[in-house]
Amino acid sequence: MRQNPERRAALLDAAIRVLAGQGMRGLTLRAVDAEAGVPTGTASNYFSNRGRLLEQVTTRTRERLTPDPALVDETMRIPPGRELLDVLLHQLVDRMRADPDSHLAMLELRLEATRRPELAAVLTETFRAELADTTEFHVGTGMPGGRMAVVLMYLTMSGYFLDTLTTPDVLAEHPLDDVIRELVHRMIPDDADGGGGTGAPVA
Template sequence: MRQNPARRTALLDAAIDVLARDGSRGLTLRAIDAAASVPTGTATNYFRDRDDLLGQVMRRTRERLAPDPAVVERTMRAPRDAKLVAELMRQLVDRMRADRASNLAMLELRLEATRRAALGDELGGFLTAEHTELIDFHLGAGLPGDRIGVALLYFAMSGLLLDDLTLPAIPDQYRTDELVATLVARVLSAPR
């Protein structure tokens, strides 16, 4: 197994692009080599098997989609109110749009996880932990809302992002900033 970290990252980024463009069935080692502009057979030196490849792609998409800590730190200097939550959600939409390939690749990985138990276990565990971390961050930062409200916000934003990625004509009917601000205001202030 090769250990060149820069080459591995280039191959994983190429795999994300292939997965986003061609779907799971188009994700072959040969396609990754071509997308990374490396000699045929290079990817076989970096991935034990398809499960290893998919797991590494999943981890790489999460690296690419993670918010910049400096941006989060600056954003969190604002008062802890619904405006700040809406700003965090707008930043989420901006990150998703800036790296559409990683988000589409994650959708493909979610579908593939329904057919591959090992990937399903790894992805399910990771996304469950991420979901808990997001809620804990929100509540720990003193942002408005309770655990259920933040979970509802997460699921509603997931739907908005899914439509924005796959059927952009639907969210394009609305101003995204207005949708996000209204969503935050209604979800976080709704009585149970």
């Protein structure tokens, strides 16, 4: 059967909304059809089973959260250093706030992966590739701090997102700007900053 790429994307977007709003128990092919506003049976024509749907949702969330290339090009005019890293981390948070459904859906997929080895393999490959790409971007653009700095920032921001999306009051006394500023200054030593020493980060 010939498939429509736009229809597939719309079905995956509907699946993300179902996951974010109803959790894994609510995710069925019928629920995806209802959320997408299409005839019953449409999703089953695109995804052979629920497991295949989950794998493709993973890919779709990454597509939705990919930064705008034009914005990246503009941002990268800032010299490598604390100011640039501060801006990049704020943009990362902006994407989370603009699309919380994708992050909530991924939390559901992470939990489901503890019960589905095949899904765990997909998520592991996806996150490893993203971390590797981020590391190469960081190092390749001349950002100081080294590869371990990327790992520490990955862990910090993942934890920040988790609390922000699920229990935001935990971090109520720790404003985002303060967290990012402190993270950047701890990750990039004064003598390693190539973007202007200890100048104030851009909020």
